[in-house]
Amino acid sequence: MTDESDALCATEKEIMHATHRALVNSGYAELSISRISDELDKAKSTIYHYYDSKDALLLRFLRFTVDRFEATINTSIGDNPKEDLNHIISTLLPCQLPEEKRQLHSVLVTLSPQALERAVFREQFTEIDTRLATIIEKTVRRGVDADVFRDVDPTHAAEHILATIKGTMYSRLTTNREAATAAAKASLFSYIDSHLIS
Amino acid sequence: MTDESDALCATEKEIMHATHRALVNSGYAELSISRISDELDKAKSTIYHYYDSKDALLLRFLRFTVDRFEATINTSIGDNPKEDLNHIISTLLPCQLPEEKRQLHSVLVTLSPQALERAVFREQFTEIDTRLATIIEKTVRRGVDADVFRDVDPTHAAEHILATIKGTMYSRLTTNREAATAAAKASLFSYIDSHLIS
Structure with a gap:
């Protein structure tokens, strides 16, 4: 089992969880770097330091989600x-x-x-x-x-x-x-x- | 069998065929109202008379494509x-x-x-x-x-x-x-x- 999320630093993990909360709380249509930085309670520049666009962030988020799905399935x-x-x-x-x-x-x-x-x-x-x-x-x-x-x-x-x-x-x-x-x-x-x- | 394409006027049918040619000749990434009007050999305003956006045109084109698929399947x-x-x-x-x-x-x-x-x-x-x-x-x-x-x-x-x-x-x-x-x-x-x- 590859848990790619282990490769993320603490801030990146926080960004992933903030993205998840922003998605759940406001829906995909409202999702933006601003919206995610609100959930993160950090400046947008923190996110841009790791991801140069919303698409790049979402791409990483997809992988993070599959990691979690894989972990859930493997334990159950x-x-x-x-x-x-x-x-x-x-x-x-x-x-x-x-x-x-x-x-x-x-x-x-x-x-x-x-x-x-x-x-x-x-x-x-x-x-x-x-x-x-x-x-x-x-x-x-x-x-x-x-x-x-x-x-x-x-x-x-x-x-x-x-x-x-x-x-x-x-x-x-x-x-x-x-x-x-x-x-x-x-x-x-x-x-x-x-x-x-x- | 519903052949929705019968409901299209002659110009609309020409637009559908031009869209198809533009897609085949230049690919989806290059598809634009301009590109379709080139294939149609008519002004862009002709297309905008029927469809107010590229998305609206493509939506109609999807239906046109399913009509043709349905007709092909039904005859074969x-x-x-x-x-x-x-x-x-x-x-x-x-x-x-x-x-x-x-x-x-x-x-x-x-x-x-x-x-x-x-x-x-x-x-x-x-x-x-x-x-x-x-x-x-x-x-x-x-x-x-x-x-x-x-x-x-x-x-x-x-x-x-x-x-x-x-x-x-x-x-x-x-x-x-x-x-x-x-x-x-x-x-x-x-x-x-x-x-x-x-």
Whole structure:
């Protein structure tokens, strides 16, 4: 497990937590370096010392968020691959999306156009997906090795599950199709029950 | 079948085709009303007469693109639900993404942050997803009715397939994980083969 947040100095960690509070308290639309410096209770120049733009800060914040997600998943994962897989899916796609998670997922949607053209964003998006796919793949592989799951290709299954989660996450935030999230999740669980379980 | 493009006047249709050519010839990053008016060979004021901003034009262009996709799918759909489903998936997720489709899909990624907050974009994204889900659902339902597919819930299966397609499409454009697309597609086809086929 790589906890990249350990590599952050104390002030950077404070900036990350202030960004999180600003997102949760005021929402993504209101997010600005000024708003974050209010939460931080330090001058804007403190933030600019570390990040030269709001985008650069958000990019680092994305990574910080994935670090925390990875840490949460790693501590809660047990020895039942099916339950662990359900837990990962339900953490990323809760039935009711709490405002805090909505704001976090919105950062992902908001930055994704940047990843179309800019290498630094693309690399960050690549890393996030690789880390999520690895968590899912390891869980599927444990299930296959323990004969709990059928002999599926863990990489293929993990990419399929991750793509379904991401597609559902993006659609949930950008459409009014409330029933679609529950329907996609129900089918994903049914796929796991009938396709993965031996 | 709703062919919304019929509702466009001749000039609007020309603007849509000019937008498409501008996208294909110069890419999304270079896209501007000026660039589109060059392709149209008419003054920018002609475009502004119909659309008050580049975003408004692109929003209409998204719909125009879905109309064309729907028309293509509807003419190519046959009487074999499994082949039809594979055809829909392969059209939205071709093995090699031609530059033209890459630019079209990029419009979707670029506009998605707008759909987080702005109702008019959100409604358009909702309509696009609903139309795509309906095409997939009808195909699954035909398969279930003809006993070619198992007795799955066509709505659930359609939302799952659409979410996987969308997640794969977004990741393909925003990451460098080339192998992930093929892996997710392979698992999706395997799901159809073993979960849907009776």
